[in-house]
Amino acid sequence: MLSLMHEFTIAKNIVDIAEEYARKKGKQKIIRVNLEIGELSGVILDTLNYALETCTENTLLKDAEFDIDNVPATGQCRDCGHGFPLAGPVSACPVCGSYLFDFRSGRELRIKSLVVES
Numbered sequence: 339m340l341s342l343m344h345e346f347t348i349a350k351n352i353v354d355i356a357e358e359y360a361r362k363k364g365k366q367k368i369i370r371v372n373l374e375i376g377e378l379s380g381v382i383l384d385t386l387n388y389a390l391e392t393c394t395e396n397t398l399l400k401d402a403e404f405d406i407d408n409v410p411a412t413g414q415c416r417d418c419g420h421g422f423p424l425a426g427p428v429s430a431c432p433v434c435g436s437y438l439f440d441f442r443s444g445r446e447l448r449i450k451s452l453v454v455e456s
Contacts, residue, residue, distance in 0.1 A: 345382060349389035352449060359396050368399045370453035376409040376444040378427055383408075411444025425429050 360368050374382050394400050411424035415431035416438040
């Protein structure tokens with residue numbers, strides 16, 4: 339249940355941001371929303387898709403398509419500087435074995451672009 343609430347909150351925020359942008363531009367319909375969601379963002383995509391279907395009723399996004407780009411998780415080792423794909427939030431550098439790294443990608447959750455009706 340907690341996860342469902344999390345994704346509904348995210349979906350509602352996406353709808354609010356997209357509608358605010360469209361209204362500022364004088365648009366009445368949003369056709370497509372392109373999202374970037376990182377592998378380590380904590381978002382469950384199936385649940386988010388369900389939440390988006392529900393949250394877009396009676397909005398400018400009704401019947402809009404949602405394209406989701408999954409961003410792979412990557413990090414850079416603080417000890418040797420090697421960049422590598424992350425297997426999870428705790429990963430060892432494949433070169434030196436260090437667990438000290440900075441996230442480079444994989445935690446994104448953003449609206450990349452909107453397509454609005456002219």
